[in-house]
Amino acid sequence: MKLYYFPGAPNPTKVRLYLAEKGIQVDEVLVDFRQKEQKSPRHLARNPLGKLPVLELDDGTHLTESLAIIELFEELHPEPPMIGRDPYERARVRRLERIADLAILLPVGRIIHATNSPLGYPPIPEVAAAERNALPNALAVMNDSLSDRPFVAGDQPSIADCTLFSALRFAQFFEVVIDAQFANLHAWFGRFKERTSVQKITA
Ligand SMILES: N[C@@H](CCC(=O)N[C@@H](CS)C(=O)NCC(=O)O)C(=O)O
Incomplete structure (x- = not known):
């Protein structure tokens, strides 16, 4: 493949x-x-x-x-599972992954492309403003999830971590600021950045 x-x-x-x-x-x-x-x-x-x-x-x-x-x-390759071990866990992981993708990664991408597009798209300030307005709600969901666990959906990394990390790394690279009030999110990002997987894909 x-x-x-x-x-x-x-x-x-x-x-x-x-x-x-x-x-x-x-x-x-x-x-x-x-x-x-x-x-x-x-x-x-x-x-x-x-x-x-x-x-x-x-x-x-x-x-x-x-x-x-x-x-x-x-x-x-079901092991180790990264979408949960049973139907309920899988549903919870998928919920968080969908929020990370649709309510964080997508808006971050829209903000970047509407302000400073690496693909050369024209600026659209009203799109950037609307997305910036909506983003904190989804960041708060992730921040709350991370209040009692090391990874987004539990004790082990899941696909929700992969999507959220990609979104926040893209945000960081193009200087979309994630407010300091989301302390759990910032702490998780700092920890996840040190993982071998991240070193491997950025090598
Ligand atoms: N829903 C698609 C989105 C794919 C997508 O938008 N990819 C972006 C890169 S992150 C792309 O290829 N953009 C190039 C372009 O629009 O010209 C997926 O999850 O794979």
Whole structure:
């Protein structure tokens, strides 16, 4: 299998982090956003939406959508579980992962692309303002989750940590400030940053 990625992009990062946490090796192929390679005919044949990540399977077919890719690997390699051990735990992990993705990663991306887009999108101040306004509610949910546990969904890392870390790393890189009131979140980010998985994907 081959994973097409770009190093700074948060959706490929969440998959790479997951794979590193699980100790799963796949070949990686860089698609260079700086050269707009994600919109080249070659890449559009892999993903008509012109986005990353894309997983190329051994039969040559392609799978897109970061969560679908992660769920495939989780079914192929169930141990150690990163989406919970029973239906209730899985539901709780998926809830937090969806909040991290839809209410943090996506808005952070919109703020960045509406203010200082690395892909060259034009500034849209009203979009940035609306997203900045909504973001603290979701950050508060994560901050509360982290009040009594070392990882977002419990005692062990889960896919919710991978998504949240990718979102906050993207925010940090493009100077989207996460308010200091979210102390549990800042402490978790500092701890997670030291993990071997993070060192591995940033090497
Ligand atoms: N829902 C998709 C989102 C994919 C996505 O938006 N990827 C971004 C990178 S984080 C991308 O490829 N952007 C390039 C572009 O829009 O040109 C997923 O989870 O994989």
